[in-house]
Amino acid sequence: MATPLDFLDFVDTNKDRFIQRLAQAVEIPSVSGDPAHRHDVFRMASFLESQLKQYGVETKLVDLGTHTMEGESLKLPPAVLGRIGDDKSKKTILIYGHFDVQPAQLSDGWDFPPFQLTRDEKTGRLYGRGSSDDKGPVLGWVNVLDAHHTLKKPLPVNIRFCFEGMEETGSEGLDEFILAEVKKGKDSWFDGVDAVCISDNYWLNTRTPALTYGLRGISYYKVVVSGPARDLHSGVFGRMVHEPMTDLIALMSKLVDPKGNILIPGVDEMVPPPDEEERKLYRNLDYTLEDVEVSAGAKITLSDDKASILMGRMRSPSLSLHGIEGAFYGAGGKTVIPAKVAGKFSIRLVPPQTPGNVDPLVIKYLQDEFAKLGSKNTINVENMHGGKPWVEDYKHWSYEAAHRATEAVYNQAPDYTREGGSIPVTLTFAEALGVNVLLLPMGRGDDGAHSTNEKLDTSNFIQGTKLLGSYLYEVGAGKKA
Ligand SMILES: C[C@H](N)C(=O)N[C@@H](Cc1c[nH]cn1)C(=O)O
Ligand SMILES: [Zn+2]
Ligand SMILES: [Zn+2]
Secondary structure (H helix, E strand, O other), rough: OOOHHHHHHHHHHHHHHHHHHHHHHHOOEEEEOHEEEHHHHHHHHHHHHHHHHHHOEEEEOOOOOOOOOOOOOEEOOOOEEEEEEOOOOOOOOEEEEEEEEEOOOOHHHHHOOOOOOOEOOOOOOOEOOOOOOHHHHHHHHHHHHHHHHHHOOOOOOEEEEEEEEEHOOOOOOHHHHHHHHHHOOOHHOOOOOOOOEEEOOEOOOOHHHHEEEEEEEEEEEEEEEEEEOOOOHHHHHHHOOHHHHHHHHHHHHOOOOOOOEOOOOOOOHHHHOOOOHHHHHHHHOOOOOHHHHHHHOOOOOOOOHHHHHHHHOOOOEEEEEEEEEEOOOOOOOEEEEEEEEEEEEEEEEOOOOHHHHHHHHHHHHHHHHHHHHHOOEEEEEEEEEEEEEEOOOOOHHHHHHHHHHHHHOOOOOOEEEEEOOOOOOHHHHHHHHHEEEEEOOOOOOOOOOOOOOOOOEEHHHHHHHHHHHHHHHHHOOOOOO
16 A cells, blocks of 8 residues: 555655654653653653544553662653554554653763754754654654544554653563553453554664664673772772772673673573574675764774674674762762772673573672682672563564565665664563564664764654654555454
8 A cells, every 4th residue: 555645745744843742752851760850751651642642542551560769669650552543454553662761961972952852954963862762753653643633544554552661771560561461361452463563773874774673682780899888088998998899890890801702601602603694694784884983983893894793783692881880980089989889781682592591690600700809898799670682573564564665765675684772572562462573763873872962863753754654554555364
């Protein structure tokens, strides 16, 4: 089914209004990982619910309970559910996205206020936290609803929405809700879903649209080393006591080498090496070392071999060191021995790795290495959150529909990619509903998600909105089984 021209025209003529809506969303600093912003995540849930409602979607806010963050008991933001269309002759697509964002501060090195959408008139770039991850894509779906509601056009498929506000911090509470909901059978909000579509990742480069059929999983760890009862004067106590930070740095330096090899025995070894056919797949993708350099903003690739670099992101595990809580980081030179420090690191997982089979290796290794230090400090290793990796069958009608929609909107065939990031709920949907999941990215590889100066190109927002709508039309054109 060709996408109706009036829908495509509507998207073009309403560009400024769509950008205005994205600006409203970016202005809500819905940072899920910061307790001080929890009320903003709730505000963002209400904003999104009202957007859905005004375009005829039946909505429900689901209370996901409470959790503890930084010693504080907090209410989890609600999941925003939506339902529109109940035509038995049409397919039903479940759309997932998230309305929370990563933290951002001007002092991190942003050139623009992160929670204000700044439009660069010359380049068409829309800068702001969440513009690409994931407020732009979520509002892309809202734009599609807006167009159909305003034009009084029926949607080509039935749609169910599930938007969450904790994706950037481990999707707490969501899995339990989905599993309980699915058990309700005919009464479930997800009853009758034929496929799931998620727009929450990025093209590989800046030129070629992509369909994504894999995600890495994640295991996020906190290793706490504590010793003295309080912070100490380094002149008074230096070389007299075991220092927590010294122990922690020694441990963290044993996790990964500068070439990216994971040093925890058994972790890298779990993953079988690629055969020649698989290597070829990566060699053939439209990607250059320069693409990595442009998106990283520096010439710092681990290798000069494009296939190795791509496999590093798509089919290998990686271990990244993120930070040390409790360490002195301010200006000037404070001569302190911190009493308690917590190192944060995560491992991106690929099949057959799961948090279940990797966590014990990590915890035992850290405990053994700590014992070798002969320190009188104490250590505690904790898994903060985790999610399994996911790989989908892309020879499926949903991917075929997305392929046709991409060709129609962008006049080019999409890349088929595996994403290095994680969206833990993807596997939950795939397993609990037993249906195919498609990742249909809107943004480009250089959008800088999670980074400073995150942006979404206006053309990706507008063409991306057309793509999401066209995908629904292509799905609608297929026969309902
Ligand atoms: C790919 C997606 N847009 C994303 O950014 N996911 C996060 C999920 C996460 C897990 N722990 C913390 N955040 C990611 O891959 O980092
Ligand atoms: Zn995201
Ligand atoms: Zn993210």
